[in-house]
Amino acid sequence: MSNSNSVKSQNVKVFIRLQPSNEEPKILTLKGDSCLLITKLQAEDIKRFKFNGVFPEYASQTDIYKEVASPIVERTLRGYNGTVFAYGQSGTGKTFTMIGNPASINLKGIIPNVFTHLFTQIALETKNISHTITVTFLEIYNEHITDLLNHSKRKLEIREKPELGLYVKDLTGYTVESIDQVVKIINKGNKNRSIGLTKLNDQSSRSHAIFTVLVETKLEDGSVTVGKMNLVDLAGSERVSKTFASGHRLKEAGKINLSLSVLGNVISALIDGKTNYIPYRNSKLTRLLQDSLGGNCLTSMIATVSSKKQDYEETLYTLMYADRVRYITNQVTKNDKNTSLLKTFENKIKELQSELNYLNNKPITHRMKTRIKPSSSNFQYINEEKASLLEKIETIQKKILVGGENLLEKAELQMELFQNREKELEMLNNSERLLSEKFQCKTEEKRMVQRRSLSLQEEDQLLDQQIADVERKLLNAQNIMFKKEMEYQNEIGYLLYTNKNFARHMGLLNFVMKKYIPHECMQKILNNISWNEQTQEWKLNFIAHSGNNIKRIKKKRKHT
Numbered sequence: 001m002s003n004s005n006s007v008k009s010q011n012v013k014v015f016i017r018l019q020p021s022n023e024e025p026k027i028l029t030l031k032g033d034s035c036l037l038i039t040k041l042q043a044e045d046i047k048r049f050k051f052n053g054v055f056p057e058y059a060s061q062t063d064i065y066k067e068v069a070s071p072i073v074e075r076t077l078r079g080y081n082g083t084v085f086a087y088g089q090s091g092t093g094k095t096f097t098m099i100g101n102p103a104s105i106n107l108k109g110i111i112p113n114v115f116t117h118l119f120t121q122i123a124l125e126t127k128n129i130s131h132t133i134t135v136t137f138l139e140i141y142n143e144h145i146t147d148l149l150n151h152s153k154r155k156l157e158i159r160e161k162p163e164l165g166l167y168v169k170d171l172t173g174y175t176v177e178s179i180d181q182v183v184k185i186i187n188k189g190n191k192n193r194s195i196g197l198t199k200l201n202d203q204s205s206r207s208h209a210i211f212t213v214l215v216e217t218k219l220e221d222g223s224v225t226v227g228k229m230n231l232v233d234l235a236g237s238e239r240v241s242k243t244f245a246s247g248h249r250l251k252e253a254g255k256i257n258l259s260l261s262v263l264g265n266v267i268s269a270l271i272d273g274k275t276n277y278i279p280y281r282n283s284k285l286t287r288l289l290q291d292s293l294g295g296n297c298l299t300s301m302i303a304t305v306s307s308k309k310q311d312y313e314e315t316l317y318t319l320m321y322a323d324r325v326r327y328i329t330n331q332v333t334k335n336d337k338n339t340s341l342l343k344t345f346e347n348k349i350k351e352l353q354s355e356l357n358y359l360n361n362k363p364i365t366h367r368m369k370t371r372i373k374p375s376s377s378n379f380q381y382i383n384e385e386k387a388s389l390l391e392k393i394e395t396i397q398k399k400i401l402v403g404g405e406n407l408l409e410k411a412e413l414q415m416e417l418f419q420n421r422e423k424e425l426e427m428l429n430n431s432e433r434l435l436s437e438k439f440q441c442k443t444e445e446k447r448m449v450q451r452r453s454l455s456l457q458e459e460d461q462l463l464d465q466q467i468a469d470v471e472r473k474l475l476n477a478q479n480i481m482f483k484k485e486m487e488y489q490n491e492i493g494y495l496l497y498t499n500k501n502f503a504r505h506m507g508l509l510n511f512v513m514k515k516y517i518p519h520e521c522m523q524k525i526l527n528n529i530s531w532n533e534q535t536q537e538w539k540l541n542f543i544a545h546s547g548n549n550i551k552r553i554k555k556k557r558k559h560t
């Protein structure tokens, strides 16, 4: 493949799809269009992730298809490579997203929708442009590649040739020309997938499945473009411990993990930018997806997640993984091809046509004569040969899908189907929206009740706290009171004791006064005694002129 076209850098686009669940509480909240919140129900545990798009529980298969895969299909028709891969924990809806129910209008996943889109686009083309669509479906299980469209379960090998690039040797390719044929192919492949029983999901697919669509387009000027699309349904991403796998299942989980961990290493090496060595060759999965990650490819990843509390670790792990993938940059350019299946088909038709012409003009040749059975008449033989040639031409022509008149009937039918489907989907979307609104209303009511009960609980707690506060204060006051009481008792005791001493002393003074101070002197003293507030003492007036003092004054005067 040559790169004569301009090269554009394009990041891998990452989308998140939330699996429907009735379980409460939910650990995931989607905010806006591209912001995701994850919480362990504690405010401080909130983690925010930003993606190219997030799909809520009620998102339909068409919503997913339109945003994730449709732009890539448009470019595949113009000769670009594209990849859509689903990543996530077992049972979160990877297979539902990629395949769903191919026979149901509204449950069809990305792969069947790709074909409705491709066939409708081809039918709507007015220019003389022809296409061939070839599909392959393989599985990587325990690092072995098997063909899902071939029962033999033979292990296939990856080969590389300069003119072809990477390819899987002996993988069966089917050229398809109708939706019915595609549905049959998907169902056949899906039935052949390795199914294991883990404790996480009884129907869990333990293999990686790659559905490849090759669209060859021959333009009016005769040039041919080839667009290749890988549609990948990866095995469950959960860690071994969570699946309780043992023995054979453990080995299986290890190998599945090998592919996924190499995928993780490839992603790390690509976004790290410090090394030129990308370990694509370390697993079959990464080798086959080499172009999709860091190569020439338009790539989208859809990570499916659960909002259940018990899936917190796995959901966080998936979101972190998906977050890193956003930083991978691919170099996208259109593919040109000189040799193509279309040209081979056209040459084959020309060859058959000339043989038919030959038969029409020269009915019997020597070569033919030798092949005529003795019992057959020449006329019958020629007619049989012509019919067989016409049938071969028709079969090959059917594989070449040409836009415009010769596909009109098919196109009209497909358009009608597509339009009916759009109408049906719109109706379903409306009723789904109504249901989802009702669901949200009920959830809000439930939250209100929960909030109310929470606030009652909080009130209760507040009251308890207040009561405890008052009780503590009361106890404190009681302690203080007790202490004061003790101090008071001590003081009373002391006062009583002092009082008793005073009374005794007073008794003594009374006794002395009554006994030794004459009554008239006592009266005199009482009349002349007064209390001095300043000095806090009793003061006896005229003390200087009384008793011993007078005697001392008289003695002094005699001496002088």
Ligand SMILES: Nc1ncnc2c1ncn2[C@@H]1O[C@H](COP(=O)(O)OP(=O)(O)OP(=O)(O)O)[C@@H](O)[C@H]1O
Pocket (backbone or CB within 6 Å): 018, 019, 020, 057, 088, 089, 090, 091, 092, 093, 094, 095, 096, 097, 201, 203, 204, 205, 206, 234, 235, 236, 237, 304
């Ligand atoms: N968005 C959805 N809407 C309705 N049903 C869904 C949705 N997602 C998943 N389911 C259902 O959940 C179940 C498990 O989904 P699915 O098998 O797709 O998971 P998975 O991720 O592919 O698991 P595994 O890794 O084990 O293959 C299926 O019954 C599927 O129909």
